Structures are given as C-alpha cells and as structure tokens.
Amino acid sequence: MSIAPQVIEIIAQQALLEPSDVTEASTLEDLGIDSLGLVESIFAIEEAFDITVPFNANDPSEGDFDISTVGSIIKAVDALVKDQA
Numbered sequence: 193m194s195i196a197p198q199v200i201e202i203i204a205q206q207a208l209l210e211p212s213d214v215t216e217a218s219t220l221e222d223l224g225i226d227s228l229g230l231v232e233s234i235f236a237i238e239e240a241f242d243i244t245v246p247f248n249a250n251d252p253s254e255g256d257f258d259i260s261t262v263g264s265i266i267k268a269v270d271a272l273v274k275d276q277a
Contacts, residue, residue, distance in 0.1 A: 216263030243272045
C-alpha cells in the first residue's frame with residue numbers, strides 16, 4: 193500500500209470518519225481533529241511507517257513537519273520514509 197491511503201486511513205480513524213470523507217485538501221480542523229487527536233495521529237503514523245516525526249506537541253506550528261493539510265502531512269511522511277530508506 194502506498195503512503196497516501198495509509199495516512200488517510202489513520203487520520204480518518206482519528207476523526208471517526210470514513211477514509212472517503214478525507215481529502216488531501218482537508219485540514220485537521222475541517223475534520224474535527226483536536227490537539228490530542230493530532231498527537232495520536234502522529235504516534236500512529238510513526239508506528240505505521242517506522243519513522244520519527246519531527247513534531248513538537250507543545251507547539252505544533254514549530255518544526256519541519258507541515259500539518260496544514262492532509263496532503264502536506266502525506267508529503268512530509270513520504271519525505272521521512274524516503275530519508276530513512
């Protein structure tokens with residue numbers, strides 16, 4: 193499975209939505225994901241892809257991991273996976 197569907201599945205689970213309801217243009221706010229849901233999503237992504245996400249839970253806007261949209265999260269995860277390979 194490629195990265196995008198897995199990330200969408202993880203985010204959909206946190207939002208209690210179907211993956212088909214999540215688009216790459218969606219923001220976490222659009223999906224109703226709060227800060228705790230964001231942290232849980234990050235942990236799930238790290239586990240699913242065996243990566244370490246450079247994410248500061250105390251200040252999500254800081255750091256190199258772009259969480260502005262689902263698409264930006266997919267792009268960041270893809271880059272981390274490629275860097276690890």
